[in-house]
Amino acid sequence: MKISFLIHSAYAIGGTITTTFNLARALAARHEVEIVSVLRNREHPMLSLDPRVSLRSLVDLRQEKEHPSHLRPARVFPRAEYRYREYSELTDRRIGEWLAATDADVVIGTRPGLNVHLALQAPRHVARIGQEHLTLDRHPPRLRSALRRAYRRLDTLTTVTEADAAAYRRKMHMPGVRVEALPNSVPDPVLPPSDGTAKVIVAAGRLVPVKRYDLLIEAFALIAADCPDWQLRIYGKGEEHDRLRRLVTDLGLYDRVLLMGAVTLMEAEWVKGSIAVAASDSEAFGMTIVEAMSCGLPVVSTDCPHGPGEIIEDGVDGRLVPVGDRDALGAALREAVRDDEWRLRAGRAARKNARRFAPGPVVTQAERLLAEAVSARRADRPVLRERPRVSRVLAGQGFAIRDTAHSAAGGVLRVLRRRG
Amino acid sequence: MNTDREKQPHAGCTIGTDGRITFDLPPGAPEGQQLLLRLRPKKGQPEKTVHVLDLEPAGERRSAVLDARAVLTEGRWDVYLLREPGSERQRLRAGLRDLRALVGGHLRRWPAPLAVRTPYVTKDGHLAVRAWLRTAHAEADGIDVTGRSMTVRACLHGASLQEGAVVSLRLRGAGATVRTVEPCAGDDGRSLSFTVDYAELAAGTPPGSGVWDISVRPAAQAPLIRVGRLLDDLADRKDVVVYPTADFGGVALRPYYTVDNDLSIEVKGQP
Structure with missing residues (x-):
């Protein structure tokens, strides 16, 4: 199979990029794999990409930031998408042109807006897999409506958790589309696991409000005096940096809470710690939780929708605490610091339990989904065949809806074709 | 590609x-x-x-x-x-x-x-x-910063504290102004703490700005030992460990780790 991933940018650091690179690397062993980055702002990706995976970009911001078409708003990329402002008439056109000409058997979209492109613009013979790395319940209603129209035209939609897959099945009418949870895969660790003795608590992720590093720092402040010599290291960069720096300063924790900046190879950083922590209000999956576990760290996390609860077994390989509860988070961290025996045991369990997210099982599942979508396309039928009685009704609805979606998109496509 | x-x-x-x-x-x-x-x-x-x-x-x-x-x-x-x-x-x-x-x-x-x-x-x-x-090193274990002073806890490696030990603050640049502070020695002969008073340091800095490098002289006549933070895994701590700035009558004072992870105090602004 020739497999193409369509990604917002392959040139930054984040969960979607990491998991896309991981899956691409694993698929490259048996397939021809390329990653198509809509935007590019630097010469090389920050994260390392397997040399067998080819990489191309559609809009190079280093030269095309001021391109007249890039200054005009996008019309295919949905307005309600989080990254709408970064998209333009130029990205609409380049993505459309690339899709029209692709020789891939299957294209995998990696965010809602790109899944919409795929749904509306992929040629008939190309299988369309939409990946949702975010969660339906967190999408604004206007985005949900846009997706409700477009996602029916996908072959398969993957979410990163069972909970989110269930939400799509329940709330979106997508006849014929397979909806399945495909967890993020985390490569097998290379380094020996943490021995659980270093007095370091580690957190990693973009410094954005939803990650609640403010809550984490405040929770650490509660235990700093009782846990002498323990350090909290926060890896990542982002808009919250200066605010978090001020918080660390105001709490007098400048020698204890270290804002480490972004690091590309987190594995070497996890193994320096004994406990990992995540304080997010919402976590579509929680790649860093699995990464930390695979390095032998128990993870103290908020039990936020949807990922952590599907990854961590409370008390066994980590702790789940209520969302936004500073005291509970502090108490769980204090217990993890003080109870050496539990920490070591939970760390070993974490390493073992993280194996279900190893590339092996996840890639097998991904290959099955891709092959199924490709053969359905070749046979010109939906991926999911409903039971006969139901299928007549659903199919009828499906066509009507498909037509509606098509007519909505048609205008845009005509505009694009004229500009050609 | x-x-x-x-x-x-x-x-x-x-x-x-x-x-x-x-x-x-x-x-x-x-x-x-x-x-x-x-x-x-x-x-x-x-x-x-x-x-x-x-x-x-x-x-x-x-x-x-x-x-x-x-x-x-x-x-x-x-x-x-x-x-x-x-x-x-x-x-x-x-x-x-x-x-x-x-x-x-x-x-x-x-x-x-x-x-x-x-x-x-x-x-x-x-x-x-x-x-x-x-030859020897003074590892900064931590700093407590208040609005009026900073107190550094440090530990000597490769040397021990003797009679007449002082902490020396040397102003970078020509002239090499030096100020000294009495350290408070621990019982083990290696650990010490010292407090730098911001008002005195601000007054002792020439108009404009300056950087004071901090060292320990473990005994009278002994060579200076630079204070810094070298003994962990962080090669560059300048942007990782950031101490608060004290505003002292229009003068901003801030301890910081240099690009070499040594401890210095930056003084900025007109007194």
């Missing part, structure tokens, strides 16, 4: 508590028999010091060991792959650096002279080793 950078080989490394570094080339890296470490020269200066290490096969990988006894001059050392002895060198990109043995290094007692090495990644992604070589 295969660019030169992606073809550049990666090397990881592991460091032991004794400072021994094992460099590791993954399978598939280009042929090569040796690694070369070179002390990065100052701009415009020729390169002077190199270490060459033999690569040995280790399963499908290859490794080279920089022995704990090999003395690295203080500075930044870049790491290259040599295809064969004397051949053209190829810079190595940084792979996984297992530095866990360095975490908590300040809790150990270091013999003199202190040879500290921290493998790190350069801004452009290459593997390098930060080395410090000091």
Whole structure:
């Protein structure tokens, strides 16, 4: 199979990029794999990409930031998408042109807006897999409506958790589309696991409000005096940096809470710690939780929708605490610091339990989904065949809806074709 | 898209508590028999010091060991792959650096002279080793900053506190103004703390701004020992550990770690 991933940018650091690179690397062993980055702002990706995976970009911001078409708003990329402002008439056109000409058997979209492109613009013979790395319940209603129209035209939609897959099945009418949870895969660790003795608590992720590093720092402040010599290291960069720096300063924790900046190879950083922590209000999956576990760290996390609860077994390989509860988070961290025996045991369990997210099982599942979508396309039928009685009704609805979606998109496509 | 950078080989490394570094080339890296470490020269200066290490096969990988006894001059050392002895060198990109043995290094007692090495990644992604070589060292364990002063807790390695020990603050630049502070010595002869009064320091700084470098003179007539934070896994702590700025009558004072992880105080503004 020739497999193409369509990604917002392959040139930054984040969960979607990491998991896309991981899956691409694993698929490259048996397939021809390329990653198509809509935007590019630097010469090389920050994260390392397997040399067998080819990489191309559609809009190079280093030269095309001021391109007249890039200054005009996008019309295919949905307005309600989080990254709408970064998209333009130029990205609409380049993505459309690339899709029209692709020789891939299957294209995998990696965010809602790109899944919409795929749904509306992929040629008939190309299988369309939409990946949702975010969660339906967190999408604004206007985005949900846009997706409700477009996602029916996908072959398969993957979410990163069972909970989110269930939400799509329940709330979106997508006849014929397979909806399945495909967890993020985390490569097998290379380094020996943490021995659980270093007095370091580690957190990693973009410094954005939803990650609640403010809550984490405040929770650490509660235990700093009782846990002498323990350090909290926060890896990542982002808009919250200066605010978090001020918080660390105001709490007098400048020698204890270290804002480490972004690091590309987190594995070497996890193994320096004994406990990992995540304080997010919402976590579509929680790649860093699995990464930390695979390095032998128990993870103290908020039990936020949807990922952590599907990854961590409370008390066994980590702790789940209520969302936004500073005291509970502090108490769980204090217990993890003080109870050496539990920490070591939970760390070993974490390493073992993280194996279900190893590339092996996840890639097998991904290959099955891709092959199924490709053969359905070749046979010109939906991926999911409903039971006969139901299928007549659903199919009828499906066509009507498909037509509606098509007519909505048609205008845009005509505009694009004229500009050609 | 295969660019030169992606073809550049990666090397990881592991460091032991004794400072021994094992460099590791993954399978598939280009042929090569040796690694070369070179002390990065100052701009415009020729390169002077190199270490060459033999690569040995280790399963499908290859490794080279920089022995704990090999003395690295203080500075930044870049790491290259040599295809064969004397051949053209190829810079190595940084792979996984297992530095866990360095975490908590300040809790150990270091013999003199202190040879500290921290493998790190350069801004452009290459593997390098930060080395410090000091006859003795004063490790800053922590600083308490108030609006009026700062109190530093430190611990001597390779020296002990004697009668007449002082903390010396030396103003950078011509003239070399020096101020001294009495340290408070711990019972072990190694640990000490001292407080720098911001009002006095602000008054003692010439109009404009200045930087005061902090050292300990462990005994009368003994050489100065620079205070810094070298004994862990952080090669660059300037942007990681940031102390608050005190505003003192229009003068801003702030302790900070220099690019060499030494402790200094910056004074800014007109008194």
